[in-house]
Amino acid sequence: MVEKIMKINCYHCNSEYIVKYGFDSINGKQLYKCNNCGKYSRDNPQYKKYSDNFKELVIGCYMEGMSLRGIERKFKVCRQTVSG
Numbered sequence: 001m002v003e004k005i006m007k008i009n010c011y012h013c014n015s016e017y018i019v020k021y022g023f024d025s026i027n028g029k030q031l032y033k034c035n036n037c038g039k040y041s042r043d044n045p046q047y048k049k050y051s052d053n054f055k056e057l058v059i060g061c062y063m064e065g066m067s068l069r070g071i072e073r074k075f076k077v078c079r080q081t082v083s084g
């Protein structure tokens with residue numbers, strides 16, 4: 001069985017010479033080490049505050065006529081999240 005190789009590049013130098021290097025002790029994400037520049041990269045570096053599913057749910061409520069204020073109370077989100 002061939003290990004699935006994720007196509008990721010170094011976030012620092014964009015090199016493809018990157019190897020798995022254990023897991024982040026804080027959030028458990030896969031860490032990678034770049035063999036080119038020697039720096040570390042992390043899976044999915046963009047911090048995503050809300051999942052797409054959650055956003056869809058919130059936007060769905062908005063489309064059905066719920067007020068932004070109501071959505072804020074129901075989901076405890078700020079309106080920038082909803083409109084952005």
Ligand SMILES: [Zn+2]
Pocket residue numbers: 010011012013014015034035036037038039
């Ligand atoms: Zn690099």
